[in-house]
Amino acid sequence: VFFEGSEKKLEVVVNTKSSLRELPSDFWQDIVHSSEAKILSSIENDEVQAHLLSESSLFVWDDRFVMITCGETKLIQSVHKFLEKFPKEKIASLIFQRKNEYCSHLQKTNFFSDIDSLPETFTGKAYRFGNLDTHHNFLYHLDKSYLPPSNDHTQELLMYHLGADAREIFCQKNQDKNKIRKFLKLDKYFKNWIIDDFVFDPFGYSLNAINGSNYFTIHVTPQEEASYASFETNIKLWDEHKNFGTLLLQSFSPGSFDMVSFNDYLPEKPFKNTIPIKIVKEKLSCGYNVQFKQYIRNDVLEENAILLKDRK
Amino acid sequence: VFFEGSEKKLEVVVNTKSSLRELPSDFWQDIVHSSEAKILSSIENDEVQAHLLSESSLFVWDDRFVMITCGETKLIQSVHKFLEKFPKEKIASLIFQRKNEYCSHLQKTNFFSDIDSLPETFTGKAYRFGNLDTHHNFLYHLDKSYLPPSNDHTQELLMYHLGADAREIFCQKNQDKNKIRKFLKLDKYFKNWIIDDFVFDPFGYSLNAINGSNYFTIHVTPQEEASYASFETNIKLWDEHKNFGTLLLQSFSPGSFDMVSFNDYLPEKPFKNTIPIKIVKEKLSCGYNVQFKQYIRNDVLEENAILLKDRK
Numbered sequence: 001v002f003f004e005g006s007e008k009k010l011e012v013v014v015n016t017k018s019s020l021r022e023l024p025s026d027f028w029q030d031i032v033h034s035s036e037a038k039i040l041s042s043i044e045n046d047e048v049q050a051h052l053l054s055e056s057s058l059f060v061w062d063d064r065f066v067m068i069t070c071g072e073t074k075l076i077q078s079v080h081k082f083l084e085k086f087p088k089e090k091i092a093s094l095i096f097q098r099k100n101e102y103c104s105h106l107q108k109t110n111f112f113s114d115i116d117s118l119p120e121t122f123t124g125k126a127y128r129f130g131n132l133d134t135h136h137n138f139l140y141h142l143d144k145s146y147l148p149p150s151n152d153h154t155q156e157l158l159m160y161h162l163g164a165d166a167r168e169i170f171c172q173k174n175q176d177k178n179k180i181r182k183f184l185k186l187d188k189y190f191k192n193w194i195i196d197d198f199v200f201d202p203f204g205y206s207l208n209a210i211n212g213s214n215y216f217t218i219h220v221t222p223q224e225e226a227s228y229a230s231f232e233t234n235i236k237l238w239d240e241h242k243n244f245g246t247l248l249l250q251s252f253s254p255g256s257f258d259m260v261s262f263n264d265y266l267p268e269k270p271f272k273n274t275i276p277i278k279i280v281k282e283k284l285s286c287g288y289n290v291q292f293k294q295y296i297r298n299d300v301l302e303e304n305a306i307l308l309k310d311r312k
Numbered sequence: 313v314f315f316e317g318s319e320k321k322l323e324v325v326v327n328t329k330s331s332l333r334e335l336p337s338d339f340w341q342d343i344v345h346s347s348e349a350k351i352l353s354s355i356e357n358d359e360v361q362a363h364l365l366s367e368s369s370l371f372v373w374d375d376r377f378v379m380i381t382c383g384e385t386k387l388i389q390s391v392h393k394f395l396e397k398f399p400k401e402k403i404a405s406l407i408f409q410r411k412n413e414y415c416s417h418l419q420k421t422n423f424f425s426d427i428d429s430l431p432e433t434f435t436g437k438a439y440r441f442g443n444l445d446t447h448h449n450f451l452y453h454l455d456k457s458y459l460p461p462s463n464d465h466t467q468e469l470l471m472y473h474l475g476a477d478a479r480e481i482f483c484q485k486n487q488d489k490n491k492i493r494k495f496l497k498l499d500k501y502f503k504n505w506i507i508d509d510f511v512f513d514p515f516g517y518s519l520n521a522i523n524g525s526n527y528f529t530i531h532v533t534p535q536e537e538a539s540y541a542s543f544e545t546n547i548k549l550w551d552e553h554k555n556f557g558t559l560l561l562q563s564f565s566p567g568s569f570d571m572v573s574f575n576d577y578l579p580e581k582p583f584k585n586t587i588p589i590k591i592v593k594e595k596l597s598c599g600y601n602v603q604f605k606q607y608i609r610n611d612v613l614e615e616n617a618i619l620l621k622d623r624k
Contacts, residue, residue: 102444105417115621126621131567132414132538133472134446139617143624160445226444255443277589277608282617290617296589305451305594305602309427309438312455 003204004106005221005228006099006158007056008075010067013093013146014086019062021049027085032058034081035073043196043208048215050208052196057208057217063092068232070219072107076114088122093286094142099158100135100258102226111138129280129292135160135258137292139284146287151213153264155237157245162220162227163253170222175199184218184251189244225306229254238267246271256296262288273299315516316418317533317540318411318470319368320387322379325405325458326398331374333361339397344370346393347385355508355520360527362520364508369520369529375404380544382531384419388426400434405598406454411470412447412570414538423450441592441604447472447570449604451596458599463525465576467549469557474532474539475565482534487511496530496563501556537618541566550579558583568608574600585611 014020021044028051032039037055044050051058056068069075079096098111109117115126123143130136135158162170169175169183177197181187186195190209197207205220216233229252237245249257249271257274259266278294326332333356340363344351349367356362363370368380381387391408410423421429427438435455442448447470474482481487481495489509493499498507502521509519517532528545541564549557561569561583569586571578590606 100445104415105419105422107417110417112620120623123624124621125619125623127617128620129617131473133412134568138620140621143622161443256446276613277610279614280617281614292617298589301588302591302593305439305441305592305604307437308424308440308450309436309452310455311432311435311437 002103002106002226003071003221003223004101004103005070005219005226005230006101007068007070007219007230008073008099009095009097010075010079011064011093011095011154012082012091013064014090015063015092016086016090020060020065021062028058028060031067031078031081034077035067035069035075036077037069037073040198041196043194043210045194045210045212047213048210050196050210050215050217052198052206052208056206056219059208059210059215059217061213066215068217068219070221074109076109076117079118083119083122088142091142091144093144093146093148094124095286095288096140098138100130100137102228111140115140125285127282127284129260129282129290130258130278130294135256135278135294137258137260139290141284141286141288143285145285148263148287151234152262153234153236154262155233155235155245155264156258156260157231157237157248158258158260159229159231159249159252159254160227160257161255162222162229166220166229166252167222167224167227170205170220171203173202175205180205185247189241189247190216236264238265238270242267249274254297255300256294259291259293259295261291266291266293270295273297314415314418314538315383315533315535316413316415317382317531317538317542318413319380319382319531319542320385320411321407321409322387322391323376323405323407323466324394324403325376326402327375327404328398328402332372332377333374340370340372343379343390343393346389347379347381347387348389349381349385352510353508355506355522357506357522357524359525360522362506362508362522362527362529364510364518364520368518368531371520371522371527371529373525378527380529380531382533386421388421388429391430395431395434400454403454403456405456405458405460406436407598407600408452410450412442412449414540423452427452437597439594439596441572441594441602442570442590442606447568447590447606449570449572451602453596453598453600455597457597460575460599463546464574465546465548466574467545467547467576468570468572469543469549469560470570470572471541471543471561471564471566472539472569473567474534474541478532478541478564479534479536479539482517482532483515485514487517492517497559501553501559502528548576550577550582554579561586566609567612568606571603571605571607573603578603578605582607585609
């Protein structure tokens, strides 16, 4: 059965005196249910709440939240639900993304229908980073000037066509979480982080991790035909944690991958035997410098066709 | 308005004593109408009939036909219609392809629903050449052994993201056909060919050309967001007409392109400043060696994001 690993993402910053973290759990459950996902488990520290969802993750800080959903979820409905409670005036920044999908024809909505469903009064700009016929990232933002604080930077690493080692680890039925954490060397790189992870039946793995106001999240869809793993964080991945960025590419060994950065930089050569095939840069009027880079491996170009059906 | 230039293709060989060219024009109109296309004009010589369609082309020889349709056509319905008249026993070879689509979610059917709609008794194999998340080619063939004659070879050249010169020529309202033929240097390379071409309103260009049993066909969708041009032929494009292959790449200057060959070879380096990013080879049990190669230009990687909407 095909599962769409690639994600939609929503990041909202509010300017209210009360903290988003003080909202009742019903509030966030409503938001999550709107997209047709549900909360599986939650962790928190003094700065952030992290909810593991049936389809990806939700992180809530005092003044912002990040929600990521995959599969056939309708994340735009969570935007609508949020707008019922928070008028536009209280929203400092809103960014809605849809990443390149393996099977866009199986989705219940598309980026354009999502954006068109927003209220007329909601002024905004929609962009596409990358070409329509290959990897790309759709991005919509509220058209309101915003000055992100200096520690507001995000890295996304979206990996397609995972290598055999990663697929073997993640395609093991009832895989032990500890084996996965060991494979990802989390004990080595992220001591003192609170970690919450989930192994899905029959396949799939999700992980949320927090430390102070920092977070990272990993989601893996290992099925061979459309294998996918994503990593997202607000740590300085390619500065302080450069080795971890490289380790991720080494562990997952993707046939192709995209890097997306918000107010941060992207390395020239993140991994051996890979070449960039698209580089897109845009300075958004909402205060973020966004970069999108698509890479492919150039050491494994030749293959046989994939036999999809054999009706005898 | 978005128009899907990328094509579906059907090639059928029959073993009957009577010629397919002797079938009444109603027969072929029925076949064409089934896919929701229509015949615009026709040319013929002693060996082949060539029909220009509202969405692409149909070529009919004594023992075979090739039908290519783009847009939102349902070419699989033409297969059904043909099977009403020609039982499986009279079909020597049948190959149905769907090329990489810019917007698969806008299509009325997909490759899997197409194949699943065929009768249970119709044994066949379905393949995918290339990855799902970038350029690929779906191919289904009747599982029946067939020995193609030595002159049965096909070249497809599928060009995406056309260069500015080509877009300018083809985006000119009511463009003069002769200017297009001159741009393509057809007078130089294809003297003595019968040519039939059509300029669509507001955009789009189709051309059929025949000479003896040889054909080539060109279809151009020049709109910037999803520009596309295809060339298909049974001439030895990269042997005897190597310069024309190169000229096509020079004229259309695509950002990326795919080459597909049936029982023929593909050049290593068809054009300067391009690199292969995928090479797929498969020997089909129905007698054809198929190769698929995806190329990109590597001299223009950097760009800005595309502004899709700006709601103020």
